[in-house]
Amino acid sequence: MLTYRHNVANDVVTIHVPATPEELGLFLEWARLASKRGPVALDTETSGLEVYSTGYRLRTVQFGDAHDAWVIHWEKGGHFRRAAVEALTKVRRFLIHNAAFDWAVLDRHAGIPLEDLAPRTRDTRVMAALVDPRQTHEGGIGTALKPLSAYYVDRAAPDTQGDLTAVFRSLGFTKANGFARIPLGHPTYNLYAGLDVILTARLAPILAAELERLDVRERLVDYEHEISRICAHMQRKGMVLDREFTVELDSALTEDARENAERAARYGVESVNSNRQIAEALAGMGESLTERTAGGAVKVDKAVLLALADMDLQWERLGVRSPNPLAEAVLRSRRAGKWRKAYVGTFLETADEQGRVHPQISPMAARTGRMSISRPALQTLPSTDHMIRRCLLADEGHVMVSTDFQAVEMRVLAALANVRRMKEGFQSDSADFDIHMFTARLIKGLEATAGDRKLFKSAGLGKVYGGGVVTLARQTGASEEEIRRAVTEYDRIFPEIRRASVRWQREARATGMVTVSATGRRMPLDRDRTYAVVNYQCQSAARDLLGQALLNAESAGLLDAMRLPIHDEILASVPAGEAEEYARAFEKAMTVDLFGVPIVSAADVGGRSWGSLYGADV
Structure with a gap:
């Protein structure tokens, strides 16, 4: 048994690294008792970040509580793998930092299904993001394990990360390939692995207390874990x-x-x-x-x-x-x-061995909870692109279905700010109601033109996204004076928006510059950009509408069809002969009421490629 001791917050902790089957028995006995005491922290060390890529390796699985960690060398195979699987199967509750990554690793490389592990998990990264979603460059603590541990547990927590980087350098490795190449028995590597679960175990109760102190709803915490699980399922499925x-x-x-x-x-x-x-x-x-x-x-x-x-x-x-x-x-x-x-x-x-790509879905990528996709960042593609989207296909015999909220930004704004005329328009007209032409006609009369519509659309979206006059003028080609007049007219005809902005800013100043969303999400504001409160409120509510739509779709039996959540859209791969039935089911899942405003969606059925929904011929 290799044993390492380390000081964490003036407390000596122990990292155990079993070397024989007998020592693995000691680990399993510890895991049995630890599971009775409470949740067990869990982590993995791997060869890199591309979980589904060819040649990817799971190297270690580690378990721990506030005082002890056990680093199990999965890469050794045999008894070591069997012991890790037994613990993964029998421990009742786990704490994981950035659980979606470890779920994917253990599902893909250890045979522990996501469906089995996720319901037993509390993710400290999710908890931290609900306490404060800002990253360090934004003035927050950050949501990575080391800065969180340095703030809440021990200021020296990041030291082992620096030590490991120095080891990589001394061995001629880079940060990118060091985790794949460092010898399995290297003491700094094992210390680093073990300390991560100890830090996670110590961090979890602190974050739980913070969530309670800040009156963050337990239901919101549960909801975010469900969204993480659904997104992990979509990522695992991937696209051809x-x-x-x-x-x-x-x-x-x-x-x-x-x-x-x-x-x-x-x-x-x-x-x-x-x-x-x-x-x-x-x-x-x-x-x-x-x-x-x-x-x-x-x-x-x-x-x-x-x-x-x-x-x-x-x-x-x-x-x-x-x-x-x-x-x-x-x-x-x-x-x-x-x-x-x-x-x-x-x-x-x-792309994996089966020719599928697995874009990484981050369910809580912004202060507002807005989702994002990386490797690659597919949500940044322009809406006119079909070339890049043409690369990705539905399954064999399937077609792509895209279901998108209709004018969700403006519907959310109308609901949250209680904008009377907007609400009346949305309530009295059909799903294809055009809020921007409706606005243009309120201001210009029935003779309003397409140019007027474009101008007032920019003014409205500027309200939602916080775009200034210069930015809006550049985007539309209108003069700055035209934009100023449009914004003034917008404020005149929809005065509730300005009043809501003033109210939200006042409430934020009274609560430490934090605005709270309709679902209870805490969103810190920058003091020099308090006007962004409208954007934060609307974007957060729209994101949670999408999250609820994902849950609704799962309840309707649509989870296996879903591939990506992009902006206000769910992309799905469905059997070609049943595409229309699936389209109607997704529309139903994405239809809700928000404070009296109907939130509606429309589904488009394409061909086999994602690009077919944007004009590609396949």
């Missing part, structure tokens, strides 16, 4: 990769990036990633660049370049100026390069 198409697209994007880089070079830009070169060339072409970065440099970011290229955020022509050819070439070269690396390359790198 059309490898042949993806390889062809990889070549096409490479060529697109090269051709547009050559066009940019004709204007003196040798590198499309050099902002200085781009700014100088644009100035030489007579463009007036007035915006500056925080460091004082001329700003030539995507928003600036899109305006110069006469395009909106969806890359559609605004028709307000002659497109600048350099700006357009830079944009297209950058986008092709980014899409090749961030999307196409990631698909090819991370």
